Amino acid sequence: MLITIILDDSKNNLADIIRESIEKTTNEVVIFKANDLNVEPCLACSSCSGKTYGRCVLEDDMQKILPQIVRSEKIILVSPIIYGGVGFHIKKIMDRISAVGDPRYYMKNVELVKKMRIKNLKYYMIGIKENLTFEEELLFIKLHEENIKIMDVEGKAFIVENSSDNDSVEKIFKEIIYA
Amino acid sequence: MHNFDILLICASPRRKGTSAMLLERIKNLIGGEIVFLNQKGSFDELIKKMQKAKTIVVSGPTYINTYPARLFELLEKEASNYKFSNQKLYGIINGGMPYVHTHEHGLSYLRLFAKENNLTWMGGFVLGGGAILDGQPLEKHLNHKKVVPLFDQFIYCIEKGISASKELYEKAEVAIPKCITYLISKALTYKVIKSLKKYGHNPDDLIYYLKCEKEN
Numbered sequence: 431m432l433i434t435i436i437l438d439d440s441k442n443n444l445a446d447i448i449r450e451s452i453e454k455t456t457n458e459v460v461i462f463k464a465n466d467l468n469v470e471p472c473l474a475c476s477s478c479s480g481k482t483y484g485r486c487v488l489e490d491d492m493q494k495i496l497p498q499i500v501r502s503e504k505i506i507l508v509s510p511i512i513y514g515g516v517g518f519h520i521k522k523i524m525d526r527i528s529a530v531g532d533p534r535y536y537m538k539n540v541e542l543v544k545k546m547r548i549k550n551l552k553y554y555m556i557g558i559k560e561n562l563t564f565e566e567e568l569l570f571i572k573l574h575e576e577n578i579k580i581m582d583v584e585g586k587a588f589i590v591e592n593s594s595d596n597d598s599v600e601k602i603f604k605e606i607i608y609a
Numbered sequence: 610m611h612n613f614d615i616l617l618i619c620a621s622p623r624r625k626g627t628s629a630m631l632l633e634r635i636k637n638l639i640g641g642e643i644v645f646l647n648q649k650g651s652f653d654e655l656i657k658k659m660q661k662a663k664t665i666v667v668s669g670p671t672y673i674n675t676y677p678a679r680l681f682e683l684l685e686k687e688a689s690n691y692k693f694s695n696q697k698l699y700g701i702i703n704g705g706m707p708y709v710h711t712h713e714h715g716l717s718y719l720r721l722f723a724k725e726n727n728l729t730w731m732g733g734f735v736l737g738g739g740a741i742l743d744g745q746p747l748e749k750h751l752n753h754k755k756v757v758p759l760f761d762q763f764i765y766c767i768e769k770g771i772s773a774s775k776e777l778y779e780k781a782e783v784a785i786p787k788c789i790t791y792l793i794s795k796a797l798t799y800k801v802i803k804s805l806k807k808y809g810h811n812p813d814d815l816i817y818y819l820k821c822e823k824e825n
Binding site for chain 2: 468470471472473474479480481482484485497499500506513514515516517518521522524525527528530532533534535536537540541543547548565566569572573575576577578579580
């Protein structure tokens with residue numbers, strides 16, 4: 431069971447805590463530090479749903495992330511919460527994951543949805559912010575809910591208010607790994 | 610019309626798409642300057658324009674339920690280092706899915722940005738079914754009879770500097786019955802498969818990134 435973790439630790443020092451927590455429970459894990467990678471914004475060229483189906487034509491670090499993601503059972507995005515959304519490093523990667531999305535349309539609960547081409551993928555988001563307002567928390571969770579709806583995947587969003595709180599981080603990872 | 614107090618920022622990498630078309634419509638009716646968000650390089654020039662403007666309108670597409678990453682980068686990395694002076698901020702977000710809830714996060718994101726950076730949030734407009742337009746005029750929208758007057762009311766709010774109520778875009782949303790939703794999904798899928806076949810692909814082909822894993 432491969433787990434891919436993509437994290438932005440530019441505003442906290444979570445990387446080590448996460449590495450420790452996760453290594454206690456599983457070793458089938460790949461960690462990418464989004465803030466150290468070179469990932470260009472999606473150009474909306476639509477080549478990935480046409481000419482180069484399933485392949486992104488931008489030759490940058492996303493070419494290292496996508497081969498891991500398609501082999502994963504779980505993806506975990508760890509991001510600072512900014513204006514009720516994710517940080518831009520993580521958002522660049524989210525936008526580019528559409529390269530491995532299913533371009534067909536489906537109907538679920540009387541609404542149009544898309545799917546991922548990766549079977550049984552589980553998708554998690556962990557948002558980090560101190561002094562988080564209730565409104566921001568709701569927005570972050572709402573974004574994740576919309577994401578799982580449109581991709582038709584399972585998953586859950588978590589909030590960490592204190593990034594040096596090892597115990598709560600470890601608890602979240604346990605919940606995800608045993609889900 | 611020339612009205613350099615209004616800055617119209619296109620947050621789409623596509624310069625002739627629906628996001629840009631909506632700004633063109635605003636420019637034609639009440640004026641303003643259209644600026645495209647660059648995909649690389651510095652934001653300095655754009656930030657200066659944002660600071661000088663009295664009204665800023667951001668128009669962008671929905672990428673995975675909110676605005677594209679490059680706008681996030683502008684607002685997170687650069688804009689929070691500069692000072693704003695109560696500029697009025699409006700937002701427009703458009704996407705393929707015909708539902709308001711799919712796209713609405715983008716407007717909340719802008720509202721919180723405004724709140725934290727001394728701008729005044731004035732409301733926004735969500736346009737569902739926008740991607741199918743692919744830059745064609747709003748009159749070609751499937752629900753144009755409702756959408757055109759409601760979007761023009763939104764433009765009127767920008768012109769008068771008054772808050773735009775979410776009722777405008779909520780009224781523009783159509784309730785699609787189950788059988789029609791099913792037919793739309795089939796029609797759109799047919800188009801997708803046809804385009805894939807043109808390039809010799811099948812939707813159920815092995816994922817490219819799994820293939821390279823095997824070859825290695």
